[in-house]
Amino acid sequence: MINSGSSLFFADMTSASAPDRIQESLPPAMKAVVLTEPSPAEKIRLTDYPVPKVRLGWVLVRVKAFGLNHSEQLLRLSEIQTDYIQKPIIPGIECAGEIIDPSDSTFVRGQKVVALMGGMGRSFNGSYAQYSLLPAHHVFPVLTRLSWEETAAVPETYFTAWGSLFECLRLKAEDVLLIRGATCALGYAALQLAKALGCKVIATTHRREKIHLLKNADAAVLDDGSLTKKLQASAFPPITKALDLVGSRYLKDTLTAVAKGGIVCSTGILGGIYSLNGFDPIKDIPNGVYLTGFFSNYPTAQTMADIYSFLDHHNLTPSIGAVYPFSHIAQALYDMDSHKIDGKIVIRVN
Ligand SMILES: NC(=O)c1ccc[n+]([C@@H]2O[C@H](COP(=O)([O-])OP(=O)(O)OC[C@H]3O[C@@H](n4cnc5c(N)ncnc54)[C@H](OP(=O)(O)O)[C@@H]3O)[C@@H](O)[C@H]2O)c1
Numbered sequence: 001m002i003n004s005g006s007s008l009f010f011a012d013m014t015s016a017s018a019p020d021r022i023q024e025s026l027p028p029a030m031k032a033v034v035l036t037e038p039s040p041a042e043k044i045r046l047t048d049y050p051v052p053k054v055r056l057g058w059v060l061v062r063v064k065a066f067g068l069n070h071s072e073q074l075l076r077l078s079e080i081q082t083d084y085i086q087k088p089i090i091p092g093i094e095c096a097g098e099i100i101d102p103s104d105s106t107f108v109r110g111q112k113v114v115a116l117m118g119g120m121g122r123s124f125n126g127s128y129a130q131y132s133l134l135p136a137h138h139v140f141p142v143l144t145r146l147s148w149e150e151t152a153a154v155p156e157t158y159f160t161a162w163g164s165l166f167e168c169l170r171l172k173a174e175d176v177l178l179i180r181g182a183t184c185a186l187g188y189a190a191l192q193l194a195k196a197l198g199c200k201v202i203a204t205t206h207r208r209e210k211i212h213l214l215k216n217a218d219a220a221v222l223d224d225g226s227l228t229k230k231l232q233a234s235a236f237p238p239i240t241k242a243l244d245l246v247g248s249r250y251l252k253d254t255l256t257a258v259a260k261g262g263i264v265c266s267t268g269i270l271g272g273i274y275s276l277n278g279f280d281p282i283k284d285i286p287n288g289v290y291l292t293g294f295f296s297n298y299p300t301a302q303t304m305a306d307i308y309s310f311l312d313h314h315n316l317t318p319s320i321g322a323v324y325p326f327s328h329i330a331q332a333l334y335d336m337d338s339h340k341i342d343g344k345i346v347i348r349v350n
Pocket residue numbers: 068069070071156157160181182183184185186187205206207210245246266267268269270271294295296297339343344
């Protein structure tokens with residue numbers, strides 16, 4: 001049993017050897033998901049694993065909650081076999097928690113932080129654990145009214161939505177935004193941000209039974225692969241920006257669905273096709289339409305602060321599909337693999 005009580009957390013820090021004493025006051029082992037080979041949800045167990053020792057440039061975070069991601073599913077089921085994944089690996093590309101040991105950083109003990117990407121859960125151990133040792137430059141302070149579960153639903157999903165909408169699509173209130181493949185955590189986040197900004201949003205799903213989940217959009221459309229025809233035949237205003245979460249499978253159709261001067265941002269791969277053989281930029285990108293892509297590997301403290309401040313300012317609560325306790329991680333992963341949950345799955349750890 002792990003003792004994670006706050007009396008340990010606020011250990012006396014007055015002596016010169018304080019960092020060592022924090023380590024000593026921590027339990028020697030923690031619960032974690034540790035992978036060495038492809039692992040369907042049924043094989044997932046919490047095991048005892050040493051609490052990481054802090055080192056220069058890295059901070060020790062007590063994980064309070066973390067979100068699940070599609071890319072972790074890919075890692076767990078197949079990518080773990082590649083050479084560039086450290087093994088054994090604790091997966092998890094994001095988390096929310098508190099600083100237990102700031103090491104040589106400017107963080108202070110007890111500070112509320114989030115962390116994401118930058119190799120987390122791939123080239124160094126990630127967040128499916130009670131404690132996580134993380135590079136200080138990939139840990140960001142947060143000020144928010146949100147609960148731990150809500151805070152943990154934000155980092156990867158909202159950073160990706162934010163970067164796609166504002167950095168890549170340069171979204172403005174007067175835009176008409178198409179979100180292709182909107183019934184996923186990222187789609188719901190993008191819809192929420194765009195509506196808060198004041199945009200008109202047309203959102204698509206590939207499942208008729210999910211159309212009602214897009215009630216916050218101005219229009220919800222069933223995507224059969226030929227949106228351009230469907231939108232042209234409708235009374236919808238011209239699309240000025242498009243966030244494509246389905247990816248290469250329908251990218252050419254998304255490019256023709258936007259108006260001249262419009263921008264398409266390809267961010268997702270829900271369609272299961274990663275790259276486009278035979279893509280002809282001259283013919284496949286219509287004249288005067290712009291194509292960009294977003295990769296969430298480079299978060300900054302400023303952007304993360306802006307996101308939480310935007311959510312607070314607009315009184316928005318991140319949409320969450322389900323919350324599971326850490327002890328039920330295998331069930332959560334099973335429900336994710338079998339598409340049972342709509343939206344972000346969050347695991348509550350401590
Ligand atoms: N570029 C980046 O840096 C970045 C960062 C984060 C995520 N992503 C990508 O963004 C996408 C969404 O991520 P997420 O974490 O939000 O996913 P998620 O919440 O795990 O959603 C996955 C679900 O999307 C549903 N879906 C909706 N439209 C779909 C379609 N047209 N085709 C297939 N499935 C569809 C599927 O359920 P149903 O079939 O039941 O509808 C699937 O279970 C993923 O492709 C992910 O890899 C990219």
